[in-house]
Amino acid sequence: MNILLCCAAGMSTSLLVQKMEQAAREKGLEAKIWAVSADEVKQHIDQAQVLLLGPQVRYKLAEMKKVGEARGIPVDVISPVDYGSLNGKKVLEFALRLKQ
Amino acid sequence: MKRVDFIYQKLLEFGPAKKVSAGELAELLGLSRANVSGDLNRLWKEGRIEKEEGRPTLFYVKQANDSLYLAQTALDRLAKTNKSLITRIEQAKAAVLYPPRGMHCLILGETGVGKSWFAGMIHEFAVDIGRLEKGAPFVVFNCADYANNPQLLISQLFGVKKGAYTGAEMDRKGLVEKADGGILFLDEVHRLPAEGQEIFFTFMDKGTFRRVGETEVERSAQVQIVMATTENPESSLLKTFMRRIPMVIKLPSLVERGMEERFGLVMEIFREEAFRLGREIQISSSVVQAFLCYHCPNNIGQLKTDIQLTCASAYAEFISLKKNVLHVSIQDVPHHVKQGLLLAKDYRQELAELIGTEHKCFVVQPSQEESVWFDRESENAANSVYEKIEQKIYELQNQGVSEEELEYDIEHYFTTFIKGVHQRINKGDMARIIDPVIIHLVEDIVRYAEAKLEKILSQKVIFGLALHIQTSKERLSQGKQIVHPHLNSVRLKYKKEFAVALECVRMIEEALLMDLPIGEAGYLTMFFVLDDESMQEERETVGVLVITHGSGGATAMVDVTNRLLVTEYARAIDLPLEEDSLVVLEQAIKTAREIGSAAGLLLLVDMGSLLGFGEIIEKELGIPVKVVPMVSTPHVIEATRKAMLGHTLDDVYRDVVSISMGVREELPREAPDKAVPALTIVATCLSGEGSALFLKKLLESNLRYDEKLLEFVPLQLMDKAQAKSKLKKLKQERTVLCIVSNYMLDRDLRCYSMDDVVNGEALSDIQQLIDLExxxxxMKESLKEHLKMVKGQDVLDDVRTCVARMEERLGDKLLFDTRIGAYLHICCLVDRLKAGERSVAYTDKVPFLAENRKLYSLIRHELQPLADKYDVVFSEDDVCFVMNFFIHNKTLA
Incomplete structure (x- = not known):
């Protein structure tokens, strides 16, 4: 499971990445989770199976969806509540649901 | 610095008294003797230092303008009375003394701190010590004046050659040329356009320039440039420009100057006024206090204007009433300055040290240097409540009221009485957190409403209105709704007030540049109406009735009380021994009907059948009655005082009874709650048990929330005052998200009606509130564990404040999504920078910046407190990312 996260500068999402990795370990799930800035998404998207956006870059959703759809990759925005509380478990579940 | 300058600097430090040889100096500075000797001789040839022939030859710095060098300069005198300026003054001196022509310097500071004046002081100093010749020019130029026309600005500064452009009919000198041999002061230098800054580079580097239109001639001028700006120079000036300004002097704001210096300034300004009016001014102590404590955002400049206004008002009175002294009393002070008195208690100690606590009056003489203490006679003493009471006691004593009746520690009562009064005014204390713009606006509104409604609005309403408008503004800019629950009935019931309110809404919209919903007019109407009603409400206090056996006993005690408290509040009935107690009961019921209210009645009686009166009156009138079975003057005073302040019957009763026991009963302490949830939603109903509990259950089952974080609290409304104080306590302990109630308990809190909750309309709203909080x-908790270099909870609070400032300045509130992201982003950014990690590059930074220069400087400016506090430096890229949150805020779906 490869999950790509994207926010303004890849700064805040990296915290979430740690939380999600932890949640994945607890689930016994093997996952590659990493965060990049919005500008770098194009270089990374080919390795991803799901792309999640930080709520503050929601404005990029339409653009990213296009990029994702072209490759059959689901794209969505993380719930601001889960994002703000750095709820790795919930975001991971969200990613898994998207992938299904 | 070149070696020769270095050596000169050293000699300057030594001063003209110490003479050194080349050898000594070489050893001291660790330079070769030959070099030092060469430099010294060169300096001597240039006439910058003196030489004393002999073996060895001694050198010393020239005694500039001989006698004056040692004399105190204006700057030195300034340093004496303004300790906070000492470093700045040293900087200024260094800038002037720096060879050969002084150093260019930049003065920073908020509006009104005295930047222009300080520049003038620099000039004066340079003349005083002989660095500049007497009569050397001091040329002032405000860059803002020509900011919109760079061409004109440059020609103003550097001059024009005839025919350079249409209209340039003759050669004209620029200000730089006019300032030759002196100082050029560029005020508001951040308004100097980039091209202007660039031309200055050359001038600052080489001392040469050209008039506009000139190509062949290169002119030169010897000018020390002093600049001033209110802005952060990092963001408002070109970096290349900043690099050429070696000396930056930051002047402290009025608040930073501290109370003592502020006192000095206030007296100094009054003295200037005294000089201007050519007569002595007496200033009452409360006026001085107000000026020391009021919120004065525009610093000394504003302080000056406010004091001048005050003096003008006092002077008008002096002239029109043909008084023989010019006395400035608190009535002369502008309203916003008066507010300072409300803040004065926060500075009690400092004020006591500075101006003492006894009522004194200051006198400034037009000629005298120091103001003198002056004890006033009691004729004018009736200024404060305290003085009024003092006078009253005096009168009472003169009228032969016995000492015994006053025996109880009266002073104790008066101090508490005064405290009580302050508590009542406390609402006004809010003025501290109210934007002066709003206070002015409210003054306008009040003026308008008073004229239209033909009545005077009380001070309370003015404070209330200001507070209300402030909160409305905040609520609206946070996207919260203002809904008046009974708009239509208000509109019908108070047609006239509503019409006035509508106009006021327009005034507010205009002043605050925001759209207000119609509900706002409903609230304003209530303010205009409430003023009368609140007086009725005031009557909703506990009545106090004293009945005692014997003729005249009760009347005497009540009389003393009423006189002392300047009121007619307490009532008395005497029961002469021969009188039938039933007759007195009739009388008591009659009086109780007059003074009793839903708040209840307190009966103070001495003995016997009177003890049973309480029960009878309670039954008869259907209001709560408490009986205090003992009575003395202190009891009556305490009861009356408390009742007047609007305490509940239970409170008044408890306090009065506790006097009898000689000790104050400790309030039963509530056990500290163990881990109260941080958030709460309050549901109310009359009993606190009926619909409030139902609402609580309904909310609990319909909302998603974390039980550890949020709790629903039922609140009974039977006693509104009590409900309010309970709510206040709740608010102190935790964040109250909203209230579900049909009665408006607290204007600051969002309130939903029961109907809206029951029919489900409000639920999604409340859910969002919960989610957000x-x-x-x-976030705070997770940051606590995840940030490595800084404390998560602190940084989040600081970031919230910082983002709030940005939002305020931009007049744009971030949406929930963006806001969460922005908080997290900035917190992580600070943490990363602190850890020494590199900033992430912002793609297309250059065009992005070019397009959003204003936003950049604003955001950069608002980030500065964070940078200062956490000691990090935000790169341009970092700032760009933050700007982005605001740029794309609106594009969010």
């Missing part, structure tokens, strides 16, 4: 609380 929960996210903050959790």
């Amino acid at each position: 929960e996210a903050y609380v959790k």
Whole structure:
């Protein structure tokens, strides 16, 4: 499971990445989770199976969806509540649901 | 610095008294003797230092303008009375003394701190010590004047050659040329356009320039440039420009100057006024206090204007009433300055040290240097409540009221009485957090409403209105709704007030540049109406009735009380021994009907059948009655005082009874709650048990929330005052998200009607509130464990403040999504920078910056406090990312 996260500068999402990795370990799930800035998404998207956006870059959703759809990759925005509380478990579940 | 300058600097430090040889100096500075000797001789040839022939030859710095060098300069005198300026003054001196022509310097500071004046002081100093010749020019130029026309600005500064452009009919000198041999002061230098800054580079580097239109001639001028700006120079000036300004002097704001210096300034300004009016001014102590404590955002400049206004008002009175002294009393002070008195208690100690606590009056003489203490006679003493009471006691004593009746520690009562009064005014204390713009606006509104409604609005309403408008503004800019629950009935019931309110809404919209919903007019109407009603409400206090056996006993005690408290509040009935107690009961019921209210009645009686009166009156009138079975003057005073302040019957009763026991009963302490949830939603109903509990259950089952974080609290409304104080306590302990109630308990809190909750309309709203606050609380917790270099909870609070400032300045509130992201982003950014990690590059930074220069400087400016506090430096890229949150805020779906 490869999950790509994207926010303004890849700064805040990296915290979430740690939380999600932890949640994945607890689930016994093997996952590659990493965060990049919005500008770098194009270089990374080919390795991803799901792309999640930080709520503050929601404005990029339409653009990213296009990029994702072209490759059959689901794209969505993380719930601001889960994002703000750095709820790795919930975001991971969200990613898994998207992938299904 | 070149070696020769270095050596000169050293000699300057030594001063003209110490003479050194080349050898000594070489050893001291660790330079070769030959070099030092060469430099010294060169300096001597240039006439910058003196030489004393002999073996060895001694050198010393020239005694500039001989006698004056040692004399105190204006700057030195300034340093004496303004300790906070000492470093700045040293900087200024160094800038002037720096060879050969002084150093260019930049003065920073808020509006009104005295930047222009300080520049003038620099000039004066340079003349005083002989660095500049007497009569050397001091040329002032405000860059803002020509900011819109760079061409004109440059020609103003550097001059024009005839025919350079249409209209340039003759050669004209620029200000730089006019300032030759002196100082050029560029005020508001951040308004100097980039091209202007660039031309200055050359001038600052080489001392040469050309008039506009000139190509062949290169002119030169010897000018020390002093600049001033209110802005952060990092963001408002070109870096290349900043690099050429070696000396930056930051002047402290009025608040930073501290109370003592402020006192000095206030007296100094009054003295200037005294000089201007050519007569002595007496200033009452409360006026001085107000000027020391009021919120004065525009610093000394504003302080000056406010004092001048005050003096003008006092002077008008002096002339028109043909008084023989010019006395400035608190009535002369502008309203916003008066507010300072409300803040004075926060500075009690400092004020006591500075101006003492006894009522004194200051006198400034037009000629005298120091103001003198002056004890006033009691004729004018009736200024404060305290003085009024003092006078009253005096009168009472003169009228032969016995000492015994006053025996109780009266002073104790008066101090508490005064405290009580302050508590009542406390609402006005809010003025501290109210934007002066709003206070002015409210003054306008009040003026308009008073004229239209033909009545005077009380001070309370003015404070209330200001507070209300402030909160409305905040609520609206946060996207919260203002809904008046009974708009239509208000509109019908108070047609006239409503019409006035509508006009006021327009005034507010205009002043604050925001759209207000119609509900706002409903609230304003209530303010205009409430003023009368609140007086009725005031009557909703506990009545106090004293009945005692014997003729005249009760009347005497009540009389003393009423006189002392300047009121007619307490009532008395005497029961002469021969009188039938039933007749007195009739009388008591009659009086109780007059003074009793839903708040209840307190009966103070001495003995016997009177003890049973309480029960009878309670039954008869259907209001709560408490009986205090003992009575003395102190009891009556305490009861009356408390009742007047609007305490509940239970409170008044308890306090009065506790006097009898000689000790104050400790309030039963509530056990500290163990881990109260941080958030709460309050549901109310009359009993606190009926619909409030139902609402609580309904909310609990319909909302998603974390039980550890949020709790629903039922609140009974039977006693509104009590409900309010309970709510206040709740608010102190935790964040109250909203209230579900049909009665408006607290204007600051969002309130939903029961109907809206029951029919489900309000639920999604409340859910969002919960989500938002929960996210903050959790974010704080997760940051606590995840940030390595800084404390998560602190940084989040600081970031919230910082973002709030940005929002305020931009007049744009971030949406929930963006806001969460922005908080997290900035917190992580600070942490990363602190850890020494590199900033992430912002793609297309250059065009992005070019397009958003204003936003950049604003955001950069608002980030500065964070940078200062956490000691990090934000790169341009970092700032760009933050700007982005605001740029794309609106594009969010």
